[in-house]
Structure formats: structure tokens, C-alpha cells
Amino acid sequence: MIVALLILAQDPAGLSAEGAAAMRAKQYPVAVRAYQTLVAQDAANPIWRLNLGMAHFYAADHAAAARALEEFLRAKPQPGPAHLFLGVARLKLQQPCEAIAPLEAALQWPQKPQSRWTELADAYQGCQRWEAAAKAYSEAAKLEPQEARLVRQSAHCWRMARRYELAKPLFASLTNKYEGNAEFQFEYGDTLVRLEGAEAGLPWLEKAVAADANLLPAQAALGRALIELGRPADAVPPLEVAAKTDPALLLPLSQAYRALGRTAEAARAEADYKARITQP
Amino acid sequence: MRLLASLVLLAAVTPSWTPQPLPMVLKTGETLARKPLPATMPGGLAIFDFDGDGRLDLFFANGGEFPAGRKTRPEHANRLFRNLGAMRFADVTTGAGVTGTDYAFGATAGDYDADGHVDLLVSGLHGVTLYHNRGDGTFADVTRPAGLAGDQRWAVAAGWFDKDNDRDLDLIVIHYVAWNAATERQCIVDGRPDFCHPKHYAATTHSLYENRGDGVFADVSAAAGFNAHPGKGMSVAIADFDADGYADLFIPNDRVFNQLFLSRDQGKRFEEAAFAWGVAAPLDGNPPSSMGTDAQDFDGDGRADLIYSALRDETFPLYRNTGSSFEEVTAATRLNVLSRFMAGWGILFADLDNDGQPDILAARSDALSVTGGRGAAAKEPPSWFRQQKGRYEHGTGWETLPKAMWRGAAAADLNQDGCLDVVLTALEGAPQVLRHPCAGAQRWLAVDVRTPGARIRVGTSQWHFVSSASGYSSSVVASQHFGLGAATAADVEVIWPGGATKILKAVEANRIVKVTP
Numbered sequence: 001m002i003v004a005l006l007i008l009a010q011d012p013a014g015l016s017a018e019g020a021a022a023m024r025a026k027q028y029p030v031a032v033r034a035y036q037t038l039v040a041q042d043a044a045n046p047i048w049r050l051n052l053g054m055a056h057f058y059a060a061d062h063a064a065a066a067r068a069l070e071e072f073l074r075a076k077p078q079p080g081p082a083h084l085f086l087g088v089a090r091l092k093l094q095q096p097c098e099a100i101a102p103l104e105a106a107l108q109w110p111q112k113p114q115s116r117w118t119e120l121a122d123a124y125q126g127c128q129r130w131e132a133a134a135k136a137y138s139e140a141a142k143l144e145p146q147e148a149r150l151v152r153q154s155a156h157c158w159r160m161a162r163r164y165e166l167a168k169p170l171f172a173s174l175t176n177k178y179e180g181n182a183e184f185q186f187e188y189g190d191t192l193v194r195l196e197g198a199e200a201g202l203p204w205l206e207k208a209v210a211a212d213a214n215l216l217p218a219q220a221a222l223g224r225a226l227i228e229l230g231r232p233a234d235a236v237p238p239l240e241v242a243a244k245t246d247p248a249l250l251l252p253l254s255q256a257y258r259a260l261g262r263t264a265e266a267a268r269a270e271a272d273y274k275a276r277i278t279q280p
Numbered sequence: 281m282r283l284l285a286s287l288v289l290l291a292a293v294t295p296s297w298t299p300q301p302l303p304m305v306l307k308t309g310e311t312l313a314r315k316p317l318p319a320t321m322p323g324g325l326a327i328f329d330f331d332g333d334g335r336l337d338l339f340f341a342n343g344g345e346f347p348a349g350r351k352t353r354p355e356h357a358n359r360l361f362r363n364l365g366a367m368r369f370a371d372v373t374t375g376a377g378v379t380g381t382d383y384a385f386g387a388t389a390g391d392y393d394a395d396g397h398v399d400l401l402v403s404g405l406h407g408v409t410l411y412h413n414r415g416d417g418t419f420a421d422v423t424r425p426a427g428l429a430g431d432q433r434w435a436v437a438a439g440w441f442d443k444d445n446d447r448d449l450d451l452i453v454i455h456y457v458a459w460n461a462a463t464e465r466q467c468i469v470d471g472r473p474d475f476c477h478p479k480h481y482a483a484t485t486h487s488l489y490e491n492r493g494d495g496v497f498a499d500v501s502a503a504a505g506f507n508a509h510p511g512k513g514m515s516v517a518i519a520d521f522d523a524d525g526y527a528d529l530f531i532p533n534d535r536v537f538n539q540l541f542l543s544r545d546q547g548k549r550f551e552e553a554a555f556a557w558g559v560a561a562p563l564d565g566n567p568p569s570s571m572g573t574d575a576q577d578f579d580g581d582g583r584a585d586l587i588y589s590a591l592r593d594e595t596f597p598l599y600r601n602t603g604s605s606f607e608e609v610t611a612a613t614r615l616n617v618l619s620r621f622m623a624g625w626g627i628l629f630a631d632l633d634n635d636g637q638p639d640i641l642a643a644r645s646d647a648l649s650v651t652g653g654r655g656a657a658a659k660e661p662p663s664w665f666r667q668q669k670g671r672y673e674h675g676t677g678w679e680t681l682p683k684a685m686w687r688g689a690a691a692a693d694l695n696q697d698g699c700l701d702v703v704l705t706a707l708e709g710a711p712q713v714l715r716h717p718c719a720g721a722q723r724w725l726a727v728d729v730r731t732p733g734a735r736i737r738v739g740t741s742q743w744h745f746v747s748s749a750s751g752y753s754s755s756v757v758a759s760q761h762f763g764l765g766a767a768t769a770a771d772v773e774v775i776w777p778g779g780a781t782k783i784l785k786a787v788e789a790n791r792i793v794k795v796t797p
Contacts, residue, residue, distance in 0.1 A: 100471070129470050131657075162593040165621070194593070197617050224564055228611040248565030255563060270555065273565065277537075 028059035046075035050082055062089040079108035088119055096126025130161035148177045159187055164195045182212035190221045198225035216242045220249055232256035247276035295717035297677050301710035304359045307343045308707050312651050313473055316346045316464050318405050320475045320647055323687025323705040324386025324753030328398045331417050335363035336692050336758055340711055341402055344383035347461040349405040351381050358384055367695050367715055377419045382406050386753025390440030392449045393495055398757050403435035408453055427497045431487055434459050437515045439749035441527045441732045444547035445778045451489040452529055454513035457481035470653030478534045483510035505549045511539050515752050517575035519584035519745040527733050532570030532588040537561055558606045559599055568594035572752030576629035578638045580741035589624025589642055596624055615672050618665055626689030626751035630700050634722035634763030636742055637667040643686035643704050650685055659683035662704055684709050689751045692758045698724045698790055700761050723789035725770060726759035733777035738762040739770040764789050
């Protein structure tokens with residue numbers, strides 16, 4: 001029915017109405033065609049590009065959405081939904097660094113602030129701007145305090161930013177909610193090791209490895225903590241497991257072997273370490 | 281309540297150090313848009329008595345402008361400040377002739393021609409500059425006649441030492457990376473131009489020069505084995521680590537394995553032994569951004585231990601010398617948790633509280649630009665760590681010192697009051713002389729032995745290893761300062777390179793004692 005109307009309706013008002021109807025009916029390809037026609041007929045009117053971009057976005061053609069929205073924003077750069085949709089499109093396209101500018105601009109738009117903080121935080125995180133991501137997740141968490149995930153993400157990003165002193169209280173506030181979560185236990189334990197020493201983080205690292213023996217970063221952190229505590233015999237198993245993917249661990253592993261009198265294995269691990277740690 | 285009372289008492293008995301700026305600005309040449317790598321590297325200084333008046337003077341290497349990598353304006357000049365006493369300093373740079381022309385990073389002082397006047401070598405972007413001290417308050421640039429003008433690679437640090445115990449000072453020059461202004465890349469950190477990671481630059485080798493004894497140096501790098509070991513050196517610590525009677529060299533490298541060059545064949549060649557001795561990388565296996573370094577005996581066993589600074593989350597690794605290797609004790613001494621959040625440059629052992637236990641001080645800041653992606657977070661305050669029987673804790677009295685881009689650090693008793701003062705440099709800031717409050721009743725002894733390579737014992741277990749190199753690209757030629765705690769006297773033993781030894785019994789505290797072979 002809508003398609004038939006679209007074919008008949010070639011005047012701008014009719015096309016616009018049909019495009020809107022198609023959007024409401026979630027017939028996004030139809031809406032795309034309507035707005036494409038409008039853009040072709042009236043290129044000077046940026047609103048058709050905004051609508052086209054939205055139609056592409058909902059049709060999951062994020063590359064086309066980004067192109068149309070960018071053209072709209074060139075004509076109408078004021079903060080608004082286009083920035084948000086463009087930013088999200090960039091995120092969907094796995095282009096988090098390119099998503100940051102439109103999402104930062106979208107913050108100036110007063111509608112639905114919580115969703116924009118979350119998307120912006122995701123963009124910062126994807127672009128490895130850890131500190132900015134941590135702050136953005138914290139802002140999002142203020143708006144949605146029931147969402148423990150946002151606090152968890154903020155803690156994760158503070159840790160990645162090496163701001164362990166800021167990560168620690170957030171992790172500490174979540175221990176009940178993430179009980180049994182190996183990734184959480186590893187991150188919290190590793191944070192404590194770095195902040196307070198190996199003894200403080202060891203119980204959490206042991207829990208993490210017990211919960212998921214395949215979590216190699218936890219095995220690595222556990223091995224390093226045990227070396228730091230002067231327990232080479234205990235350190236060898238986790239280091240052996242984790243060194244398969246992280247050659248830096250071959251050095252503490254060789255030290256552990258040496259401390260245990262396993263000199264041949266120590267020499268092999270050290271030789272392997274030298275060979276695999278690239279010297280730029 | 282009791283804790284509060286203790287804190288109040290602590291505050292009452294811990295007077296602050298007094299910072300005193302010197303009238304110069306350490307110029308880097310970086311701009312908002314342009315961050316050439318050398319611009320993050322200046323900050324070395326030298327403390328030595330250039331005019332023989334018994335007071336320690338201060339020299340600061342200064343940067344310049346890019347893309348030339350030279351000094352193009354008067355404010356780029358290196359600076360020499362004459363110590364007038366009572367912590368007053370006069371700028372005598374121009375008259376002394378040490379203004380310089382090259383973009384400079386560091387300085388190392390030493391009397392290479394043994395004429396009794398301490399000379400000065402400045403490391404720069406286009407090689408080194410050797411200033412011969414004429415003994416009349418002026419210096420002559422003798423770089424070319426001394427045979428040091430041929431290598432125009434970026435020299436970041438250097439050290440005078442007697443590699444072959446022939447009683448003249450040889451020279452190690454630390455080259456950082458192969459760098460070329462014409463091919464310098466633009467790097468972006470968190471959306472802004474910033475300094476590039478060292479991985480973008482090729483490693484290079486260090487240079488060893490042998491003093492021929494006639495004012496000329498011969499490049500013996502290849503024969504001594506240095507050319508086989510490229511690195512990204514940041515500084516050098518010099519001591520006889522293996523106690524064979526000949527000086528060895530530790531070179532911290534930026535994100536590649538550190539190097540330990542052990543002297544062999546009476547100083548004719550050097551064997552790279554960082555792995556065998558356990559200092560190539562910290563125990564976690566990740567080669568850090570090794571920066572400044574120092575070698576002294578922090579645990580009183582008579583062996584030269586090692587520390588180097590690094591960037592955040594890398595800690596300041598501390599190594600105990602066992603006699604045949606180094607054991608990392610960063611965690612055992614608690615220095616890991618203390619330094620985890622710090623980025624350091626100049627770092628050194630110094631007994632700041634005169635209790636007879638070497639403390640550690642660090643000039644801190646990130647390697648990234650304060651106008652780059654991380655912004656003001658690159659600035660940090662300086663720190664010192666007080667030793668308490670083998671473990672470290674935060675030292676007090678520096679709490680009011682500001683965050684800045686601190687780089688160089690050196691310690692010496694500038695006003696001869698029996699306490700070590702500290703001199704710090706900061707990028708785009710004035711150097712600061714931190715005057716020690718010297719309010720405690722702890723006693724001290726200064727042993728005036730300035731021969732690099734000499735070892736000095738005071739009491740039963742305090743050892744100093746005399747070296748021209750200190751911290752990051754810096755140098756101190758001064759009496760060796762020992763804290764004595766409550767002791768009123770101590771025995772002093774000096775062992776010079778080559779083995780000559782002198783022992784003084786029950787030297788009274790609170791004095792400078794000059795000891796000659």
C-alpha cells in the first residue's frame with residue numbers, strides 16, 4: 001500500500017508524508033527511497049538528508065546513514081539528534097574515534113541525556129581514551145543509578161587509565177553484584193595488587209582463576225603476584241598457562257624456575273623470552 | 281584522637297623545604313602543534329665548584345628551537361650560576377663562556393685533564409660540547425681539538441669515569457635514538473599532537489672515548505664492544521658492580537632491554553650482561569620506559585645497588601646487588617606501591633634525613649606534553665622516599681611543592697649546613713633550589729673525595745660509590761655526604777680506583793673531611 005502510494009506521489013509533500021508513514025511502519029527501505037527522491041528533487045533542503053540519514057540508520061545501513069547525516073550537519077551544524085545518530089552510526093561502523101566529535105556535540109542537545117553519555121563513553125572506550133570514558137560512564141551512572149553495568153564500566157576504564165585509586169572504590173562497591181564473575185575478580189584483584197601490593201589482591205586473583213581458568217590475564221596477574229610474594233613454586237603453574245599467549249611472562253617464569261633449581265627450564269624460558277619480546 | 285595528635289605532632293616537627301627559583305626558564309621549543317621528540321628531554325644539570333672557591337655552583341643545560349634544534353635566542357642559553365654563599369646565586373654564564381649553541385639536554389662535570397679545575401661536558405642534539413675549565417672562571421670550548429666533534433648524533437647524557445684505572449677520566453656518551461628533524465612524524469594522543477612513542481625511532485649505540493692523556497680522546501666504542509649493542513639510552517649509572525676493581529656501566533633504555541656493561545680486560549672491553557645479572561627488564565617481563573638512574577649501596581652491604589625511574593604503572597625498579605647478580609626488591613621495599621602512580625625522570629639515592637639510611641628522591645612528570653592529549657595530568661610533584669630499615673615510605677616536607685614537568689634532580693649540601701639540598705629542573709619553568717630545613721639533631725659527615733670510581737665507607741656499613749653521573753642526565757662533583765644519626769664520630773675508609781686505601785679512625789661528626797691517597 002505504502003509502496004503504491006510512493007510510486008504515485010512524486011510531489012515533495014506527498015513524498016514527505018509517505019516517507020514519514022514508512023518510518024512509522026518500520027518499512028525503512030521504502031522510507032529511504034522516498035527521502036532519496038526528495039534529496040534528488042530538492043538538494044538544497046537539508047531536512048531531507050536528515051530524514052534520509054535516519055531512514056538509513058534504522059535500515060541498519062550505517063555507512064549510508066553517516067554520509068547523509070554528515071551532509072545534513074554541514075548545512076545545519078547546531079546540536080541535535082543528527083549528532084547523536086551520526087555518532088551511533090560511527091560506533092556501529094566500529095569507528096569509535098570518529099564517533100566522539102558528534103557525540104560530544106550531541107551532549108549540547110537537551111533531550112535524553114543519559115543515552116548520549118553512555119554512547120559517548122562507549123566511543124571513548126573504543127578509542128582507548130580511558131580517562132574520558134571513565135568519567136562519561138560515571139555521568140551516565142548518575143542518570144541511571146540502577147545500572148550497575150555503568151559503574152562497572154567506569155571502574156574498568158579507570159583501571160585501564162591506570163588510575164587505580166579511582167577504580168578501587170568503584171570495584172569495591174560492586175563486589176556483591178559481580179560475585180562469581182571472573183573478569184570482575186581479576187580486575188579488582190589486579191587493582192589491589194597495584195595499589196596495595198600482592199598480598200591485598202591475591203585472594204581476588206585466586207577467585208578469578210578458580211572461576212575461569214581460561215582467563216589468561218588473571219593467570220598472569222596471579223603468577224606475577226606470587227612471584228612478588230616469594231612463592232615461585234606456586235607461581236609456576238599460572239605463569240606456564242599464561243605465558244603461552246604473553247611472552248613477557250617468560251621472564252618471571254624463568255626466574256621462578258631458577259629459584260626452584262630448574263636451571264635448564266629457566267635457561268629455555270629466558271632464551272624464549274629474549275627471542276619473542278621484540279626489540280623495536 | 282591519638283592518631284590525630286600524632287599527625288599534629290608530625291606536622292609540627294616536619295618543617296617544609298624552602299624552594300628558591302633561579303632566574304631562568306628551561307626552554308623546550310615545543311609548540312601546541314609541533315612536538316618534536318627532543319623537546320620532552322631537556323633538564324640535566326651539574327653541581328660542581330667551577331671556580332675553586334669551595335662553594336658548589338650550578339650549571340643547567342637548556343634547550344633551543346626547532347626545526348633547527350639549536351639555540352637561536354638569548355633565552356635558550358645554558359646557564360651557570362655561581363654560588364655566592366647563603367643560598368645566593370649569580371648568573372655568570374656569559375663571562376664563563378658556556379652559553380652554548382646546540383640544543384642541550386644534560387651535563388657531566390669532571391676534571392678530565394687533572395689540572396685541578398673541574399671541566400664540563402654538555403650533551404646535545406648534535407653531539408657533545410666539551411668545556412675546558414681554564415681555572416680563571418672561564419671555559420674554553422675544546423670539543424674539536426679533543427676529538428669529540430666527529431659524532432653528531434643526539435647525545436642525551438654522559439659520564440666521566442676511569443675505565444682502565446690509568447688515573448685519567450674516560451667518557452661514556454649515551455645516545456637516545458636516531459632522530460632527524462626532517463623526518464619527524466606527528467603523533468596524536470587523545471586527539472591532540474603529542475610526543476611520539478620511542479617505538480617510532482631506531483635504536484642507536486653509545487660511544488666510549490678513551491682519554492689519551494694529552495687532551496685528546498679516542499673513540500674506542502667498537503673495540504670495547506659497544507657498537508654491537510644498540511639501545512635507547514636515557515642516562516647512565518657508573519659503579520664497580522662486580523667488584524673486580526674496574527668501573528661498570530648501567531644504561532636504562534626506553535622501552536627496550538636495559539644494558540649492563542661489565543668491564544673486562546682491565547677496561548679494554550665491556551661485556552653486556554644485563555640478562556645474566558637480572559636487570560634487562562623488571563620481574564614482570566615488560567621492558568619499561570627506563571629514564572634516570574643511580575647506583576649506590578642502599579642496604580649497607582658494601583655493594584652498589586641500582587634504581588631507575590620509569591613512567592606510570594611501571595614503578596621505579598630497585599635492585600639489590602648480590603655480588604653476582606641483581607635481585608629486584610621493588611616490592612620487598614614497598615617502593616612498588618609508592619611509585620606505581622608516578623612518572624619519574626631524575627632519581628637518586630641521598631640520605632635526606634641524615635639517619636644513615638639512603639633515601640630516594642625523584643623528579644617526576646610524564647613524558648607526554650603538558651599541552652598534549654593528557655594535558656595538565658602530565659605534571660606531577662617531586663617526591664622523596666624515606667628509608668626505614670630496608671623499606672621505604674613517603675618522605676615529608678615536600679607536600680607544598682607544586683606539580684610541574686620536573687626533569688633533572690641532584691642533591692648536594694649547597695650551603696654547608698650539614699644537610700643535603702636538592703636542585704630540580706622543570707620544562708618551561710625555573711630551576712628550583714630546595715633548601716633543606718636542616719632542623720633535626722641528626723649528625724653528618726662529608727668526605728671530600730671527588731675521584732670517580734673511589735669507594736668510601738663511613739662507620740661499619742655505609743658505602744658511597746663516587747660517580748660523576750647522577751640521576752637523569754645530571755652530575756654532581758662534591759663531597760660525599762653521609763648521615764650519622766646520633767653517632768658523634770665514625771671511621772672512614774676510602775678505596776681509590778687501583779686499590780690505594782686510607783682509613784681514618786673515629787672522625788668527629790658534623791664536618792667535612794678531605795681525604796687524599
